[in-house]
Amino acid sequence: MAISQRLELRQSQSLVMTPQLQQAIKLLQLSNMDLVDYVQQEIEQNPLLDRDDGTGNSSLPETDNTDLHSAAASPSENEKSQPDSLELTNAETLPDSNQAPLDNDFDNYYDSSPDNQWSEDNTSFSNWGPGGNTRFEDASYSLENSLEETKTLRDHLREQLNMEISSPAERIIGIHLIDQVDETGYIRADLEELAAQLGCPIDLLLSVLATLQEFDPAGICARDLAECLAIQLREKNRLDPAIQALLDNLDLLAKRDIKGLRSVCGVDDEDITDMIAEIRGLNPRPAAAFDTSDVETLIPEVIIKSDGKDGWNIELNNDALPKVLLNNKYHGSITDLARTKEDKSYISEQLQSANWLIKALHQRATTVLKVATEIVRQQDGFLKKGVQALKPLTLKDIAEVIEMHESTVSRVTSNKYMVTPRGTFEMKYFFTSSIGGDNGNTHSSEAVRDRIKRLIDEEDHKKILSDDALVTKLKAEGIDIARRTIAKYREALGIPSSVQRRREKKLTL
Template sequence: MALMPGLQINIGQQLKLTPQLQQSIKILRYSALEVQQTIATTLESNFMLEVDDIQDDMDDISPEIESSSEDQPDASESEIDIEQADAISDNMEIDCEWEEVYSDYGTSQISKTQSLDDYNSPDTYTSAELTLKDKLYWQSDIYPWQGEQELVSSFIIDEVSDEGFLAVSLEEILQDILDKEPDLDVDLADVEEVLAIIQDFEPTGVAARDLPESLVIQLKSLQQNPFVVTATKMIQENFELLTVRDYKRLKKIYFLDDDELHQVIQVIQSLNPRPGREYSPSQGEMITPDLILSRTKNGFLIELNQDAFPRLTINSAYLNMASELSGQSDESKKIKEQLVEAKGLIKSIQSRGETLLRVGKYIIEKQARFFDEGEQAMQPMVLRDVAESLELHESTISRATNQKYMQTPRGTFELKYFFSTGVSQYGSEDQSAIAIKSHIKQLIEAEDPNKPLSDNKLMSLLEEKEINVARRTIAKYRESMGIPSSSDSKKLNRFK
């Protein structure tokens, strides 16, 4: 059959994402820190975009979510009444106009003569922390070193990790010294001599090359007794048997009975496996919450965090300049390009805020009891539930809950923390997996250490709380929380 050229008409539908929609999806996926970085980068390159620092108009701005009462004329005092959670879904609305996503609620506690920028809460002040290297250098400064030992000590201290161990070999330290100080007359024996001195510094057990060496150093500082001597030999000769808790072979090797082995294990367990941990930085990674939930006398108030959502505006000076320029000039085209980019970013951030508020409102409605009672009151909730209620796609809810945080009276939580699958029960409504784990943890914490609760016993105790789950489910949750079985707990408790 011959092939002939021809024309055909096909009718079809095709979905294409506009650049603005693509940017909105990307901004929604970003964490608060990434949004701040995006804004900072755009501010540097786009002269049409600026941050509005004026707060004078904040008095007329209402919070995002209002309570169900219709007789409250002042929108700034509107709140979510968690006590009336059943009425929230029908009556509580969100005003998502961008000009209304900020609130001055609670600023009355700050002196009127003091601006918001000048106010610092007392809990923001922290003292400088002493690091492990600071501690070691301070001791090195007052130690009576001989000759080049002080210089060698600085090279060794630089290689001590935050947990207190020597991060590299002595050979590498010696090579580093000779590379930087080729005229220095030192050898490996000199480095070992300085290391032995540093290992006598505080904290005890610091600068060890491995865990057994650190434990032996700590044992040397204890009062000598038969148990310390035996513990030292165990660590030096049979550390692997200790790590796998092969107590039967240890008793045979060192001719110990149960009571003597118990005393030796107690001595070893009293040691610090990470001697530098107490000097590790205690401040964790700073999280900027996207939403803030505050408790008031009438309920709860949810709002966007101003630090995560700075007020962006268009530079009016450049906008006026654009109107005066010729429409075909290069300057006018540049300004128009910058204007489109600025407006797009503002709209994307506005859309992100509106979506987060809607999701946050649903979470507060669904998990109202959690904020008063804790994890045991957590209700089953999945992405599909939120998506259907808010008439959004599940992928949108996923983007709006991943790496998004809400500051609450019970702490700061990632939004996806409130999502938990439901566990089917026999004749009862589904229970949240998080709630069941919380009940299991509470029961195990209250158990008799000498008689740990078995999975069957836990199942019986949960049934008394009207929580009916299978034994294998309890075992799965116990293992996911890192809790050993009752038989393993007996072995561990025996030598505690």
């Protein structure tokens, strides 16, 4: 075959993930806390960006700032004379509409009345951002500075160690043992290895351990659950041979084998009931009171309120979103001073990056609002009646209505929460699988779980409902469900079997 050169012209289409599109997708899946951190990093890297402190003044002195997120708000006279982000956004700095990955037009009001009309009175979500209502007057104020210092469990134990043990060698052993205490209050380390590491006799280490087990809180420094409970019973002078036998057979108690426990303890029904009640009154996690782990505050992304009639108002949580300012005067001054091609290119890139960040933040806000509004439309019954009215819902159901891809809906609903009259829920909570019913009707799996729990809570102690009985009751209510599915839901809810529930209720009577 002859080899020759030739020119060909071909035309093809392909999807290119531009850096701007990647940024928009990244912002979409961030939680509000992560979004604040991301915007702060952009502010630190881009000299044209600044964060609004709620006073309308930039952190940079003698500069002229324009709020880039209040286009929907009513501007003051001074604001009207200044260009906003829309004026700064032009064809040279932003792409055309074909490159915008997300849809921006959607109402944030849902009316569930029969005419089901959308209101245009509540479509504004202007001024979104932390604003100035939650700030403190003192700029140096820090919440951490006002927190009381919390004594840790190790500090508490070391104080008692210094008072109870005077020997330096035993104190060193005690300190090492205290360092082995885990978050529940147990010492699970190999004591022989620890004695070898310290170079001390194992008897001396066990003697120090016995002293530590007398410390407050009761049950601390135990090596297992049985020893923890025994220490607490000994302190109450209730550790007799019968209850010690019960502690040695906690596996029978876990199985609720009351007959076996009576046999090994050598007591009657009344005594075994009293012993079990006493065991339940003890603390299996003695270190729980000293848990000083940081509690993460849950900040919702969307707030849903009743309109007082038959609908819902859906709005973004203004206090949870960052508010960005563009320093117009600074941009003008450095543009005048730029002489080299590199300087002018740098300023242009930073301006384009700032405008892209503004656009991406706006698209994120409108897309979250769009998805949240459709979720409220679909789950209106849940908001009015509770979890028993939760409808089966998939990402595809939402995506088809708002004309977006399922992956976009998935990103929007990840790590984001909604405040509703029923409580605060992750947006993913409202997406549940369906269970078949009569006449082609479907039921949400979450609603079925709730119904199973309520049936078990209401059951008669003389007639405990088995899984087969639950199947019969649910089928009578139009829910077609298999026995193994009920068993799976029951175990997920932490509900024991009918045999175990029957034993428990006998003990409580």
